[in-house]
Amino acid sequence: MTRKDHYYNKAKQEGYRSRAAYKLKQLDDLENVISGSDTVVDLGAAPGGWLEVAAERVGPQGQVVGVDLQRIKDLEVGGGTDRVETIRGDMTEQRTRDRVTDAAGGAVDVVISDMAPNMSGEYSLDQARSLHLARQAFETALDLLDSGGNFVAKVFEGPDVDAFRADLEDEFQYVRATAPDASRESSSELYLVAKGRLTTALRPGDELEVEIVDVGSEGDGIASIDGYRLFVSGAEAGETVAVRVGDVKPNFGFAERIDRD
Template sequence: MTRRDQYYNKSKQEGYRSRAAYKLKQLDDLENVISGGDTVVDLGAAPGGWLQVAAEKVGPPGSVIGVDLQRIKDLEDSTLNDRVETLRGDMTEDKTRERVIDAAGGPVDAVVSDMAPNMSGEYSLDQARSLYLARQAFETALEILDTGGNFVVKIFEGPDVDDFRADVEDEFQYVRVTSPKASREESSEIYFIAKGRLTAPVRPGDELEVEIIDVGSEGDGIASIDGYRLFVSGAETGDKLTVRVEDVKPNFGFAAPVDDE
């Protein structure tokens, strides 16, 4: 049995609307993208396979917003359906993005996108369109993800993918690129799993003047940058010095005095 037949048949047996459901299951197994109680936005959600998986994973306290150009039918499982809201619209249009933001009612915990272009049969064109859709999903994620939130997006391998990865890495603590087993063997699709949305006012490599306002439990000085905590090695309360940012986490970062190098 081919991989395609295996997952197609499995989806029918287990009540999933598409074989793609297993892609999200496998991606989540790798990196724990969705947790109980999360609010998740699913872009390109039709026919609903990813919606089903996301609704299972967020559990009763969570919610899932599905968006697609096509109408998404209510889920057959009423328990899961109660956690899902669907919107019909084009994610390349600002008005659709605004509707998603309104529906979320605030920052969300995860944005997942399985959007794909209508296939023309010309790979270079299809790849370029795939990259465009991935960037649309990325821009949406940057706008609505909470600090520390996660992002999953599909893209076809090809030109400018490395540039796209660099852009994603600038905005998240960790990025992994993978191809789940449920993808068709002949497929060129890959998935970016980006974890830990960074909303810090600094980035690694930045040099800045800081004043140490406190000392942490590990003995590092603490500076505040627009409310963001920056731990500075070897610094003491009252020090004013130039530091270079070495590592950035969603809620705090680490730096070293430039003079120590």
Template sequence: MSGKDDYYNRSKQQGYRARSAYKLKQIDEEADLFERGDTVVDLGAAPGGWLQVAAEEVGEAGTVVGVDLQRIDDLDDHDVETIRGDMTEERTRHYLREAVDEEGADVVVSDMAPNMTGEYTLDHARSVHLARQAFDAADELLASGGDFVVKVFQGDDLDAFRDDVSEAFQYVRTVSPPASRDSSSEVYLVGKGYTRSPVAEGDRVEVTVEEEGDEGDGIAYVDGYTLFVDGDVGETLTVEVTDVKPRFAFAERVDADGSD
């Protein structure tokens, strides 16, 4: 029996739903993904092995959400929310956004793989397509500074995909966990420190207030990204960004002389 087969036996003995649970454990050991109290989203989560590992790592104070087209049986030992649906559909994304709340997710992970055809070029292309879908979801759900893990098969399109992921994170590494089968071409891209928003805390930008928010504050936009500011509709002003969220930021007015 090979060493890789041992992971199957260990998963049965230790109560994990899939041997792939050890892949996430090993990725976490190398990339330091989880902290107590984190919010984690698992894309393509069935049967739930990665959900079990994430729930163990974030503890009772954390939040773990799994989504899959297949039904995910309840996890008896962990309080995990599951959503049955297609993550590319707006209805499912709406439920995911509600689950992570406005603070966003600390970690988004995906172990999705295509149905294998045996034609390597096609299987690779499909894996990259799935990985890009996971990346799009992470782009929408992650909080500033969050982390992303996604499985992809090695091949001609991997470098271009990695370059795209690198633009959204402080750095990206490629991880091949020992629990991956010897015959597998899979690798995991791990993006650390989500930085996709066009502004960062401390940035000063000139904006025009275009709308009034529900709370009476002004709404301005930077490259389509929402800024909540203290100003009236139609007013153009310089603001300093004070707090960045996944889908919006808060900014304070800066006087013409440079003082707040």
């Protein structure tokens, strides 16, 4: 039995709308993208396989918003549809993004995209189109994600994927490329998993002058840059010091002094 038959039949037996449901299951099992009570936005959500899995993973306290140009039939999740909302629209249009933001109630925790182009049969064209869709999903994620949020997008392997990954690495703490077992053997699809949305403008290697406003429990000085905490070793409250940024986390970072030997 081929993997295609296995996951197709498994979806039918377990009541999922598509075999793609197992791709998200495997990606989430591998990388812990979705947590209980999260708000998740699923781009290109029809027919709803990823929506079903996302709703299971966020649990009764979470929320899932699915967006697609096609109509998505209502989902019955846990006896109701109260935590799953679907929107028919184009995410490249601002009015659709506004509807998603309203439905999510503000910033979201996870954006996922299994979007793929209509296949032309010419691989180079299809690959370029898949990357374009992934970049659109990425731009949407930057608009919607809260600090520390996660992002998953599908691409086809080929030119410019490495450049796209580099762009993700500029905006997220951690990025991994993987192909779940549920992908067809003949498929060239690749999923990029990006975790820990960085909302600060600071990046490793940046040099700047900061004022130490407090001292942490470990004895490091604390600077505040637009509300972002930067821990500086060997600095005291009241000092103004020159630093080089090292590690950057979603909500805080670390720097070393460069104003003295």
